[in-house]
Amino acid sequence: MRNPPHPPDTVNRVASMSIFKTSTACLALLGSVSAAPLMAQTLEYWVYSDFAQGEALALQQEFVTEFEASHPGVKINISGKGDDDLTAGQIAGAASGTLPDVFMNGLAVGAQLVEVGALANIHDQWMAMPQAYRDQFDKEAIASCSPAPDEMYCLPYTGFGEIMFRNLTVLEEAGIDTSVPPATWDEWYAQMQKVKEAGKFAMPDQTQVFNSVASTYAIVGDLDGWGIDFDSKTTRIQPETYAKVLQLFVDMAPLNSGSSRNDQGTKDLFITNQLAFHVVGPWVDPTYKQAAADSGLKYDFVLVPGMTEGQHGGIKSYEILGVAPGENQQIAWEFAAYVAEKEQMVRWASLLSRYNGNAASMADASVAELPLIARSVEAVKYAIDVMPPYFVGAYPNCYRSIVTDNAAAVADGDMTPEEGAEELVAELNDCLAE
């Protein structure tokens, strides 16, 4: 069973302000101590390419300028990299001794980075931070960075809890009441069928991307039945539960657009009122918001329905801030801690309307009421991790391709869901045994 949602947010604003002041003072103290030797140090800071352009870059540079001002002699260079370039650069950097000092990447890549020695264990530095600072962060996100009691490899940065974007025009044309979102899979599926009858597409093809398969699993199953047991080198997926997931792919097959959730074509279909639902992270919102302004797109975003009322589907994950081992590790840690600290994350969240792993910043009044953040915070409470457990072992590529290929094969009618689930578990265990 899915964990029940957390109770409504009860963070006391006065208490949070006091935490903020304490942590800021501690960080300033920490900074002044480390700056004492006045040694010239240059840090290389790698961020995602979309964080290195426009307003996002300007704010990142503001963080850098503030940190440099409080740490004389420290110079920080920002570089923007695409997803694959980040990973390849960090792996190659670990091999050649030219790692960036502070860098971002995805939580799911963490185990590979630990394996090649690209990520420092920051547990001692984390524990040396004031309790008030540590309390700012989402506990589950911190747990994701900490595979063992004395190990911690990242600070959670931006993240997502998956939400369902609804094209209200398409739904209205299909005769669907949009005032109440579907509460269960059955209600949602009935709406999908009406959309198809109206000559539109209900969903993207959820079998094409590992994350969308995980997302569909999250409608049916819970975290206990997802991911890898690295001790026994077996999948946690249970055939009985997974057969129900595969049945959903079969049900959706005649209703989908044939494009993956990440395709530009999917966004185009949504924007041009051809696609009803798009279950994805909040990063598509700027595109849809622009379309709403330019062409009158009518859309909203709601929680992904689960199999029963009160349950919700969806996946979650984080982008992480990591620190490289080496002589710059301490100052690199201080910079990472500064960037991930509440005040900076509030500014970051305000600018991008993006959820992040600093729970105190998410509770801040200036961002908590932003609709996308409010919905994301709610979604994260129900969502399951995409590739758990993090930092324990790397998911082999065969694992992901077997999962997506199996879902596609069942959706194409090559196997029944029951046969597909049995075959999937056997193939995944073979893959893990290698």
Next chain:
Amino acid sequence: MAADAPPPADLTGYPMFTRRYLPHYGMVLPFLLLFAVFFLYPIGSGLFYSFHDWNAATDPQFVGLKNYQDILGSRDFERAMGNLVFYIVMTVPLGIVVALGLALLVDSFTGAWSNFFRSAFFLPVILPAFLAATIWRWMYAPNFGLVNMVLGWFGYPSVNFLNDTDTMIYALIVVDIWVSAGFNMVILLAGLKGIPADLYEAARLDGASRLQQVRHVTIPMLAPVLFFVVTYGFISALQVFDVPWLLTGSSFTSYGGRRGALLFPVMDMMGRGFGSVRFGQAAAYGFILTAIIVLFTAAMFALRAWRAPK
């Protein structure tokens, strides 16, 4: 400097071989050093790592032939090689036919028109691969893409070219021929320009039609150029990577498109290296591919030597 030139005066006390050839070796030394550092050393270290389990950070562990066995026995290798064989069988002959057709077309024009067509057909060659793939992703897009719009005018339903496993490889072949035809056309055009005009004149006097002239004059005279184009086409096709990678929106952790319909060996090699951090396996994969390319090229040369007039 000629080989029999007088040796420098300061080498008079050295043996004859040194006196004669040392300056020559000195002149090629910079190249040899660079060749050794950037070519021979990577090949040697790659071969070394192909017999080791190595993640680029920890000490390599010797595993003998295990990396090769794991690759040859893997599902993805089998699928990638199956795709590759089909792709080569389709792409190489089709690409050459198209390139030869374009070369003959351009050759039939003179002056500005010839330059225009030559430049137009060569344009895809100089287009960056990501741009070419992006253009084609848009053209292939279901419902909105140019290709589907045209199909729609004729009453055909929308085809999901890049996600339907029945059409994906053909969609790739079209893009690949579009990209490579211009390069092959320029090579073949140079060959066409070298064919003496009197051969065509003699053929015409003998009553040969245009098609017969192509068959009995152009193609035999182009044989050496065609051999180069075919061999180069095969070697390029064996290394196909960037276009299918971009068309399927692949990354190091997820590549090859729906059900691996556009999975090719170099993609699999990259994924094993940077996705699974198994550089030993990636190195072994590289050597398997190298062996295939070398064997194939040798077979092509042997075939050519066998068919050459004695």
